[in-house]
Amino acid sequence: MFAKSFRVKSNVVMKGSDRRKLKADIAAAFPCLSSDELTELVPNKEDFSVVKIYAHKGDAVTLYVGHKNPLFFEVNKQLYPTVYMLWHYPAALPTFRTWPPVLHKLIGGADLMLPGVVVPSSGLPDVKQGDACAVTLVNNKAPVAIGTAVVSNAEMLSAGMKGRGVCVLHTYMDHLWAFGEKSCPPTLPDEEGEAEDVNGDKCVTDEQEESGEDEEEEEEGEQSAVQEQQASEPVKGQACPAVAEQDEGVVEKGDEEREEDQEDQKSPQEVMDTLLWQCFLLALKSKVKKAELPLLTSTFLRNHMVSCCPSGKQLDIKKSSYKKLSKFLQVMQQQHSIVRVKELTKGVESIVEVDWKSPELRFRVPEETCMEALPLGETPYHPPEITTLYLVSARLQPLFQDASKRKGAALQAAEVRSIVTDYVKTNDLVDETNKNYVRINPTLCDCLLEKSEYQEVETLKWDDLFSRTLGRMQECYQIVFPGQTPLIKKGHIEPIDVTVASRGSNKKVTIIKNLEVYALEPSAVASALQHRVQASSVMQAVPGTKDKVLVQIQGNQIQQVGHLLLDHYGIPRKYIQGLDKAPKGGKKK
Structure with a gap:
């Protein structure tokens, strides 16, 4: 599910009542956890946030993030732990053991097949079809994958340990793991063997690297399949060396330390005030359109400012000197005259006017800032040739x-x-x-x-x-995306199909298909349309296809879809089918 990048929809701090409800859900799903362990997982006062994301296939997933790591994820109202949580509480789920080379396949998106399961002397864990379970490696009890049992343990044995065993949802080194601190699995001694690392080698520490001590190489066949994907023994709070080499745009250690020193000199309130100001300007500059005004202040914060928050940081107005959004916007109105806020209905404030000629908004948004402010997994879109x-x-x-x-x-x-x-x-x-x-x-x-x-x-x-x-x-x-190898495909290219259909009670819905042909993320298009027309949208799998998803939004929104595809994404009109069915505006009387 997380083998490919996902898109963050929202990231908010959990309220006390929500934390209590989450604790009850965790206690019901994992009865082996004590009350003290639940309090440690979901603290009452420390930062703990809920992050809503869209997976690459459009699935809506809720993440629960604490201690800078995602600890749980919820799919279809089912709660699952992440590897970060299981590294502290490995007994929370029944586990299946497999060999280290299999991990490379699991990270690539494959399920765990029964021939690769190592059956211990105590037998397979007692699971039923659909039960959550974890996958560990031989001689290390630290889980490296989480999924659901395809069949019960009795059916696995009766089938001669052939076929699929575990449908894998999340693995070590996937994009959900990368959303956290990117630490490596700990070494947890296995009852049936001596403890060793994920890849069967001892870890090379920084001191050993400096002194020139090297690891002993394994057999060439196993090393070529596993070496790039497996991790060495972890140092707490330290990212994996293999991942550090692969991550692009990694800042040098000296630069990071200088930036941290500068931030340390500021108080937490000053840091949050600066972040709030940057997100405010960037949201007005790159997100808000004149046609959206008047815009509810709560919508502006949730859908625009939060999405402009750089990756790795969290926007929390309560930690700023303003404490409330209304007070912050009041300062922006009185001291800077950037926006004008008005109470259109009792108790509900809206941004009714924006001074687009304000000196603060006439700056050029740096390309790095725009890239940083994009949701995880999303890059600026350029139409293909x-x-x-x-x-x-x-x-x-x-x-x-x-x-x-x-x-x-x-x-x-x-x-x-x-x-x-x-x-x-x-x-x-x-x-x-x-x-x-x-x-x-x-x-x-x-x-x-x-x-x-x-x-x-x-x-x-x-x-x-x-x-x-x-x-x-x-x-x-021939279709050429920027920075990619040209692709040549036979036949005619499928145009983006925009149609209007009727649903129950003669309600109209707009359906958009074939976005994937042009490398458009359906979830991103659905979210952009939601913001433009303030209507709900859903994504559904296209019948008869494997990886295609259609976007459905309430009402006849062909005109808005046309503006989005033509003006925002730059798709040529000849590759969009159905724009001629847009409703024509009636004459004003």
Whole structure:
């Protein structure tokens, strides 16, 4: 579920009542935990937040984050622990043991197959179908994966330990693990063997690296499959060396220490005031549109300011000197005149006006700031370059032989015209009496004419020559996303399909399909439309497909969908189908 990056929808601090409810849910799901352990997991006064995210396939997931690490995640009202939680309480779930090389497959998104399960002398854990369970490695009780049992333990044995055993939801080194401190699994001695690391080696500490002590290499076959993905023995609070090498944009240690020193000189209130000011300006600059005004202040905070908070930081107004959003906006109105706030309905404030010409808003948002403020897993979108190509067929190969174009070569229409023109002129096939015609030689006869035309057609017009050539070539398209290798696919590219359908009580809904073809994240499009039209949206799997998801939003929103796809994402109109069905505005009386 977390093998690919996910998108953060919201991140808020949990209230006391919500914490009590969460403790009750954890106690019900994991009865082996004592009351003291529950209090340690969900503290009453320390920071503990709830983060709502969308997985890469559109699944809505709730994370519960404490001690800087995600401790639980909730899917379909089912609560699961993360590896961070199980490293402290490994007995919270029944566990299956497997070999270290299998972890590489689990991290890649595979499920745990029964042939890879190591059956201990005490037998398999007692599980039923659908029960939450953990996966550990041989000689280390620290869990490295969490999932659900595909069948009961009795059915596993009766099937001869063949087939799927555990449907894996979360693993060590996936994107949910990366949302935390990126620490490595601890070494927990196994009852049936001596303790060792995840990959069976001893960890190399910084002191050992400095003194030149190296690890002993394992067998080459196992090392090539596991070495890059497995971790060494952890140092508490320290990220894995392998991950540190892979993470892009890692700041050097000296720079981090200088930044931390600067922040340490400020009080927590000053740090939060600065973050609040930055998120406020960035939200107005890059998120809020004039058409959205008036905008509820609560919506502005939840949907705009929070999403502009840099990754790794948490926006909490209560920790600022303002304490309340209303007081902060009042200062922005009186001292800076950036916004004007008005109480449109009793007790509910809205931003009714924004001074877009304010000096504070006329700054240029640095590209790094925009990138940092994007939700996790989301990057600035750039529309792809799409080019129609034509493949050289076996029948036409003699015509393209002089141009060194073999069967299967992909050419643009202009290249085809140029090659055909050069062939005609090289072989002196232009009709002397009328240069608008081309004389047919045996090669052109075999390539372009039907059998019934062999004896009848002696010349063709230039346009007919070109159209016949393209008509006998297989059409395909090349799609190029910025920074990626061009992809060539046969057939026509599917346009983004926008339609309006009726649901119960004759209610209209707008349905958007084929967003994935253009590398558009359905969850991001759904969220953007929600903010624009203030209507609920849902995502559903497209019947008959594996990875396609459609977006459905209430009402006839074709016009807003068109503005979003054309203006915001930059998709050419010819690749969007159904915009002509947008409702036309009636005449004002």
